Amino acid sequence: MKTAIIQFPGLNRDYDMTTALKKITGYLPYKIWQTETTLPDVDMIVIPGGFSYGDYLRCGAIAARQPVIQAIRKKAEKGVMVLGVCNGFQILLESGLLPGTLMRNISLKFVCRKVKLEVANADTAFSRSYSPGQIIRCPVAHHDGNYFTDKKTLEQLEDNGQVVFRYAKGDNPNGSIHDIAGIINKRGNILGMMPHPENLIEPAHGGIDGRFLFTSALGIAS
Amino acid sequence: MLKGKKQIMKARVTVSLKIDVLDPQGKAILNALNNLTFNNVRSVRQGKIFDIILNENDIKAAKEQLEAICEKLLVNTVIENYHIEFLS
Numbered sequence: 001m002k003t004a005i006i007q008f009p010g011l012n013r014d015y016d017m018t019t020a021l022k023k024i025t026g027y028l029p030y031k032i033w034q035t036e037t038t039l040p041d042v043d044m045i046v047i048p049g050g051f052s053y054g055d056y057l058r059c060g061a062i063a064a065r066q067p068v069i070q071a072i073r074k075k076a077e078k079g080v081m082v083l084g085v086c087n088g089f090q091i092l093l094e095s096g097l098l099p100g101t102l103m104r105n106i107s108l109k110f111v112c113r114k115v116k117l118e119v120a121n122a123d124t125a126f127s128r129s130y131s132p133g134q135i136i137r138c139p140v141a142h143h144d145g146n147y148f149t150d151k152k153t154l155e156q157l158e159d160n161g162q163v164v165f166r167y168a169k170g171d172n173p174n175g176s177i178h179d180i181a182g183i184i185n186k187r188g189n190i191l192g193m194m195p196h197p198e199n200l201i202e203p204a205h206g207g208i209d210g211r212f213l214f215t216s217a218l219g220i221a222s
Numbered sequence: 223m224l225k226g227k228k229q230i231m232k233a234r235v236t237v238s239l240k241i242d243v244l245d246p247q248g249k250a251i252l253n254a255l256n257n258l259t260f261n262n263v264r265s266v267r268q269g270k271i272f273d274i275i276l277n278e279n280d281i282k283a284a285k286e287q288l289e290a291i292c293e294k295l296l297v298n299t300v301i302e303n304y305h306i307e308f309l310s
Contacts, residue, residue, distance in 0.1 A: 065294075101300045
């Protein structure tokens with residue numbers, strides 16, 4: 001079970017993600033620097049969270065224009081699973097691998113807490129270990145998680161079941177339209193989400209709700 | 223002008239949020255202004271300015287290039303509009 005972690009200057013959740021992937025798959029992920037133009041053969045590519053390029057210009061905007069993004073695009077076209085968490089989600093949106101954008105939280109405050117998520121679509125490679133409508137817990141930590149897109153794209157996302165995770169009723173921490181917490185591409189191999197599943201994978205974290213996302217995606221027994 | 227030598231051209235790109243996009247920062251600034259007793263201020267929308275210097279003689283080519291720069295990096299066209307003006 002091989003995975004790769006993409007590294008940009010300013011990311012700070014790469015160590016958490018590396019640890020989670022090691023614990024779940026048994027192997028350390030490849031660490032791939034932003035200047036790489038080819039990627040090793042892996043089952044899943046992960047862009048972790050943090051503050052790439054200090055959030056200059058817009059969150060994820062500079063990272064999304066680095067050489068490694070073309071390499072990720074090529075792998076994704078071949079069907080390789082891609083997961084972007086938090087800043088990783090912002091980078092996927094800025095690179096056009098997923099539609100829409102993430103704006104400043106409506107409260108203007110940085111939110112760092114556990115939220116309840118509803119599994120809006122349990123029929124994706126990333127969410128098949130959950131049941132439809134299941135409420136799971138997951139930590140969030142962000143300043144710009146307020147998902148927004150135009151009306152037409154929003155309708156398409158909803159009609160195609162591309163909204164995979166929603167903040168549970170009354171627990172939207174950032175003002176996201178339709179309570180969107182995570183979306184997937186049409187083909188179903190690129191998932192971006194604001195919450196951090198890698199921070200809830202073992203009992204010492206206070207729960208293992210996030211673990212099933214990785215075991216689903218990688219097809220391993222949880 | 224020397225043959226083949228490119229002139230300096232200065233441009234200003236203004237990026238603003240589209241009208242139907244909520245601007246929480248602009249709203250917070252509006253509240254602060256009202257608290258400072260600037261009571262007649264009704265709306266504030268926050269944006270960005272980029273001052274860009276190019277080596278280019280042809281204004282049409284410069285405009286096309288700046289549009290590409292906006293579309294490819296400076297502007298998130300999902301939520302933002304842009305305006306290009308030449309300063310000299």
